[in-house]
Amino acid sequence: xxxxxxxxxxxxxxxxxDVKARLENVINQHFAVVVGDANGVDKAVQAxxxxxxxxxxxxxxxxxxxxxxxxxxxxxxxEVEPSLxxxxxxxxxxxxxxxxxxxxxxxxxxxxxxxxxxxxxxxxQGKKALVYFAPNxxxxxxxxxxxxEALLKLCSPSFQAESNTKNTMRVNLHxxxxxxx
Numbered sequence: 001x002x003x004x005x006x007x008x009x010x011x012x013x014x015x016x017x018d019v020k021a022r023l024e025n026v027i028n029q030h031f032a033v034v035v036g037d038a039n040g041v042d043k044a045v046q047a048x049x050x051x052x053x054x055x056x057x058x059x060x061x062x063x064x065x066x067x068x069x070x071x072x073x074x075x076x077x078x079e080v081e082p083s084l085x086x087x088x089x090x091x092x093x094x095x096x097x098x099x100x101x102x103x104x105x106x107x108x109x110x111x112x113x114x115x116x117x118x119x120x121x122x123x124x125q126g127k128k129a130l131v132y133f134a135p136n137x138x139x140x141x142x143x144x145x146x147x148x149e150a151l152l153k154l155c156s157p158s159f160q161a162e163s164n165t166k167n168t169m170r171v172n173l174h175x176x177x178x179x180x181x
Contacts, residue, residue, distance in 0.1 A: 001056075003032040005097045007118045008041025008107030009154070012134055019107060021130055023048060026105070033057045034076075034097045037067040038090070041107045041115075042164060046070040062093040062149050087114060098122050104129035110155045116163060
């Protein structure tokens with residue numbers, strides 16, 4: 001069964017008709033859905049899938065407590081190092097969802113670093129992501145670094161600069177690990 005990792009910005013809490021139509025495609029194809037437990041997109045997607053009675057959903061939670069599981073679906077708790085805080089704490093869960101998924105569906109406000117990281121994680125694993133870019137209400141498929149660059153050009157200059165710095169740091173870290181540092 002194909003599995004889709006649905007994620008997005010905490011600042012987006014309503015689903016457009018276009019997004020609901022894409023979710024209907026997931027439902028009609030009987031894809032398994034993995035979704036997080038955060039407020040925002042995670043909770044809005046959960047509410048929609050609960051409303052339509054979709055059952056092929058697993059909610060991933062970091063640590064002991066699941067913040068949202070509106071459909072009382074199966075829960076996958078991800079162990080997280082207690083010393084991790086903030087975004088780093090939830091990134092562990094997001095990486096696990098990207099690992100189990102065949103592809104991603106990311107609803108992004110163009111500002112959320114977590115959503116951007118999910119796109120990067122999927123791309124780094126050779127998986128594509130359908131991205132709903134909320135500022136211009138358009139869908140784009142990200143399969144390559146060039147696709148991601150085109151999407152980043154739609155973001156604010158400050159987000160672009162921050163993302164480029166983090167991407168450079170991430171590439172350097174991967175190179176160091178490959179060399180045994």
